[in-house]
Amino acid sequence: MTRVEQVMQAIRQRIAARLLPSGAKLPSIRSFAEIMATSKSTVVDAYDRLAAEGLIQSRRGSGFFVAGHLAPLTLAEIGPKLDHAIDPLWVSRTSLDANDGMLKPGCGWLPASWMPEDGIRRALRALARSNSSTLTDYASPLGLQPLRQLLSRRLGEHGIEVSTNQIMLTDSGTQAIDLLCRFLIEPGDTVIVDDPCYFNFHALLKAHRANVVSVPYTPNGPDIELFAQALKSHCPRLYISNSALQNPTGAALSPLTAHRILKLAELHNLSIVEDDIFADFEHEPAPRLAAFDGLNQVVHIGSFSKSISASLRCGFIAARQDWINGLIDLRIATSFGGNRMGAELVLFMLKEGGYRKHMDGLRTQLARSMGDTITRLKALDIVPWNEPRGGMLLWCRLPDGIDAAEIAKYGLEKGVVFAPGNVFSQSQTANSYMRFNVAQCGNSRIFDVLSEAIAVQATSANA
Template identity: 65%
Template sequence: MTAITARIAARALLPGARLPSVRAQAKAMAVSVSTVVEAYERLAAEGAIRSRPGSGFYVSGAAVPLALAEIGPKREREIDPLWISRQSLEAGEEVLKPGCGWLPASWMHEAGLRRGLRALARAETATITDYATPLGLPALRRLLARRMAACGIEAGPGQIMLTDCGTQAIDLICRFLLEPGDTVLLDDPCYFNFHALLKAHRAKVVGVPYTPSGPDVDAFEAALAAHSPRLYITNSAIHNPTGAVLSPAVAHRLLTLAERAGLVVVEDDIFADFEPAPAPRLAAFDGLTRVIHIGSFSKTLSASVRCGYIAAPREWIDSLADLKIATSFGGGRLAADLLLAALTDGGYRKHMEAVRRRLAAALDETVGRLGALGITPWLLPRAGMFLWCRLPDGVDAARLARACLQEGVVLAPGNAFSQSQTASGFLRFNVAQSTDARIFDVIGRALRGGTSAPPAGRQSDRPASRAISPR
């Protein structure tokens, strides 16, 4: 304690500086680890140093940066949610991305967007130069209300607020309802960015096993009793990563339990338009009293045009709008106007019909190709782009992902989606990103343990015969 205090006083350790790890300090001073632990704890109690969970101890008096990568148990890079997101976001066009969470650019509603952009070039001045109103473009909110009504969700346009994207929608709700240390229930497996988002809120995460008809209700009830969570965040309609659909019976039991426990439910509905017919929505059962419904068009229309939405209990909308203004000052008009144009020009419905047909064909083909490698679907999804697959016995998904990445193929290993880390034998495939036969060559070689072939990702090395999948 004296040594560290002296170094702080002499400014050899500046405010905000990170102290050596307990182990390193013990070695440097030739004392036991427990001596250092006690010294650090006493110094922290005195306020001379501060601990940052998962990150270490820092000299007081300056900000300690929040490094999400350092919070929580260390995971292999291949199953780190942030690392996987970066791989997909940074990958050039030469990389194959069957693990990626969105459609290829050429599958999006390009024609509608181009028409919308041309219309915007002629729009009235304020549309292209001014801030949006706090809740966002009224005409888009009215359209969203009609779309929700078609799924049985009653939400007036005054209960709907536009956001910059679906993730920002969930983030605002977390800001609104969570305090650091609060517990949140997630499906296990679930969309991996939920884990990253909740780290940023310093929330505790409890996973509930997901079954082919929704979360395991008994486990859900037990988690409510054991952890008093504030929030449950889930995908409705088409679950990410499994492609499963909530059954009405599970929805009903879940909402009864949530009501009894005072639990708020966030239903993330960004895959809505992939469904041929709407599956049960929690918000429809609940009438938006404790369910918050969110969505966006990043997966069907454009990820480049940022716009999402929140439909929430009416008495929460004003506070959510205040939070949006405080943290991102409203929003712009352009993205909402462009989305509205692309959604209403008549081409969107046809576009989505074509996407659904194309996805169904890609699903069949992917299932066949994976089957030939001994990789089998956990469930054959009704719709959507995701296929949650079991690997042959004994194959570790993270190790497989590492081998394939070296050959220019980005996979999504199961444990990236799993709070309990029980999905090491699973991979999530995006069937729309799996149409290139080279992907299965690379996986096949990696499964057989051979990775010496020329990387699939390098154009110059690519043999002409495997250039492009025949479909």
């Protein structure tokens, strides 16, 4: 873009992000010229063009103001415009809309054939025989009490002491984070995320107009020195992370790092959301921040989308009692009642002995797939960043000079959905990395396409 177009784009993005709402005054020509490191005449030209488009209006002697009504929130317009290959929202759409013929080594869920279908069918038959209130009535805002009692016992196995009334069911882990963002932050507040981290964290925080700051992630958790610097420099309100089988790296938080994070959180009055969606995939439990903290500044969330069924949409929030009371009101305001049938199905699955047997077999199956996938990737000079202690996700470095976004573009042409590293990176510094789902890597065509894509890039670089 020309310099004038760059200034215009910067104003459009501020309006799309609602940093400049309807009627707001734009920065002065002098100040915005300094911000954009350009001339005042360039800003004058840009403002005149935006006024001609009707996006802003000039008021003699007062400056320029945003015209019209508040624009609909468009997440894709917030922040820099990304290529489709590394746009998290576009990659998510592609994975969710992909037909059965598409291969999806970049998605974050298990193949349907790996899920406990027989147990789900038994649960559905049992639910069909339930009383009419179970099938038709609204659920309590807290959610099904027997399931919350069971969750309390399960959390206790990880050292998280929590009463039934400190647990609120949600329709998913994503809804849990959305409610907590509504509850804990205001537009403009700073939120810390890992780099790399689950890409939907980025999208959700955009929707809440948060200022996102990322901290590099290590095999033991966030880089603690840089984490401390970020807290001191940015005064964040919230930190969102996984403590076990972090997405996308598969790494686990060490006890030492966990203790240091909590000390810093206490010092800086930082709230923490601990996303534990992969809890049942661990071979050996990692430390939980919520266990060390006692649910004082840490909120613990989970879901059964990965282990039982993504169709059920059942998750939960475990938090201190006074926060749960506030979250109940938000839950009523945004969705009124909960998903009662989904909760009943999850309860049936967890109480039935087949679930533990299913997860035992699934962990074994995933470990085998992890080994096979690592072997096949190493043959292409694609090296794991670490070897996870469980789960389905593998974070890998590509051969020198190979761009993951270009691999993703080539893959789409061949019917393969990959997950390039910068989809997960707020700082956009992971272009040489890629996330693989080992459960979705059973088809040899995936590795053939990878090999072809690497060869094409290497040939282009040498030309």
